[in-house]
Amino acid sequence: MQLKTKILKLDENNIDAEKIKYAASILRKGGLVVFPTETVYGLGADALNQNAVLNIFEAKGRPSDNPLIVHIADKDEVYKLMMDIPDDAIKLMDKFWPGPLTLVGKKTSSVPHSVTAGLDTVAVRMPKNKIALSLIKEAKLPVAAPSANLSGRPSPTTAKHVIDDLNGRVDVIIEAGNSDIGVESTVLDITLWPPVILRPGGVSKEQLEEFLGKVDIDPSLMEKNLDMLIPKSPGMKYKHYSPKAELVVVEGELSNVVEKINALVEEYKRKGLSVGVLSTEQTKSLYNGAVVISLGDRLEPKTIASNLFKALRDFDDIGVQLILAEAVDDKGIGFAIMNRMKKAAGYKIVHIS
Ligand code: TXA
Numbered sequence: 001m002q003l004k005t006k007i008l009k010l011d012e013n014n015i016d017a018e019k020i021k022y023a024a025s026i027l028r029k030g031g032l033v034v035f036p037t038e039t040v041y042g043l044g045a046d047a048l049n050q051n052a053v054l055n056i057f058e059a060k061g062r063p064s065d066n067p068l069i070v071h072i073a074d075k076d077e078v079y080k081l082m083m084d085i086p087d088d089a090i091k092l093m094d095k096f097w098p099g100p101l102t103l104v105g106k107k108t109s110s111v112p113h114s115v116t117a118g119l120d121t122v123a124v125r126m127p128k129n130k131i132a133l134s135l136i137k138e139a140k141l142p143v144a145a146p147s148a149n150l151s152g153r154p155s156p157t158t159a160k161h162v163i164d165d166l167n168g169r170v171d172v173i174i175e176a177g178n179s180d181i182g183v184e185s186t187v188l189d190i191t192l193w194p195p196v197i198l199r200p201g202g203v204s205k206e207q208l209e210e211f212l213g214k215v216d217i218d219p220s221l222m223e224k225n226l227d228m229l230i231p232k233s234p235g236m237k238y239k240h241y242s243p244k245a246e247l248v249v250v251e252g253e254l255s256n257v258v259e260k261i262n263a264l265v266e267e268y269k270r271k272g273l274s275v276g277v278l279s280t281e282q283t284k285s286l287y288n289g290a291v292v293i294s295l296g297d298r299l300e301p302k303t304i305a306s307n308l309f310k311a312l313r314d315f316d317d318i319g320v321q322l323i324l325a326e327a328v329d330d331k332g333i334g335f336a337i338m339n340r341m342k343k344a345a346g347y348k349i350v351h352i353s
């Protein structure tokens with residue numbers, strides 16, 4: 001399917017209502033509109049229109065057994081999509097919406113099976129980005145939206161990433177700068193109590209624990225070998241976020257990590273490979289003989305989250321064959337960062353003590 005993609009430039013602090021009206025009209029007609037959210041760009045369609053939803057899967061090349069998140073602009077919309085919601089989950093919505101928390105609960109009959117990939121649960125979130133909210137409000141529809149990348153590629157955190165992947169495959173791309181958070185929402189299963197984190201993301205485990213007392217973690221997130229377990233969040237089983245180059249994560253005490261990466265750079269260069277290093281501000285000057293990209297400041301892990309996907313795509317553009325990545329502390333947003341980094345590496349991890 002080759003479409004003429006219209007690119008609409010919008011400013012979150014000064015939203016052009018006419019452009020929002022146009023994009024909303026495309027959604028209402030069953031078209032595909034890419035829009036910014038505070039996490040990553042989303043590829044949206046009318047969640048209640050089975051055909052429109054099927055077109056999302058086609059545009060992304062997404063396996064049809066991987067369900068989509070439905071985006072709403074008003075908390076009360078959740079009751080049309082989800083039922084048997086525990087009172088404590090409503091408190092979660094009050095606390096964390098709008099924001100990077102997706103709740104998985106029992107679906108109502110109005111949600112098409114294509115959205116939930118046949119599951120009897122639905123994932124819902126209310127994004128924080130003002131453009132996303134005004135688009136959904138104007139369309140007066142719940143909007144199904146996965147990340148706006150080709151399936152398997154790193155999620156898009158700039159409109160350029162979206163255009164690289166989806167130009168000619170969608171009707172509209174809203175261009176609106178860099179995503180604030182840079183990793184996707186936390187997916188939380190509220191059909192169980194305490195709720196279970198199915199995917200770590202923009203709201204940290206610690207933030208949820210502080211509010212809920214206890215939160216569980218899906219066992220597939222704790223294991224290196226995903227094939228051993230059947231993840232509850234179907235999306236977690238696919239190879240994901242992958243740059244074209246082979247990626248290897250090196251974890252352990254930081255000075256040892258730097259030493260190990262330098263030794264690996266030497267070894268692979270001798271074999272004739274071009275090598276990249278994903279470093280941090282604290283370590284970027286310590287590497288020799290490789291293309292170095294700094295993800296950000298170890299003391300400000302948010303900077304690392306917001307740069308990770310871009311850095312993986314930048315290495316694709318540069319064209320290195322092997323990327324060696326420093327692991328970071330997996331506290332707070334670091335849990336989501338390490339989850340994405342290890343998945344991008346296909347769980348190739350070197351641990352040095
Ligand atoms: O931040 C985000 O969540 C972004 C922005 C665009 O909102 N969206 C996003 O969507 O990351 P996607 O499709 O790339 O990831 C959705 C994740 C997948 O891992 C999927 O398996 C899981 O949510 N999911 C969706 N519905 C589910 C359900 N009913 N039960 C369990 N997991 C579900």
Ligand code: MG
Nearest residue numbers: 146147148155
């Ligand atoms: Mg995705």
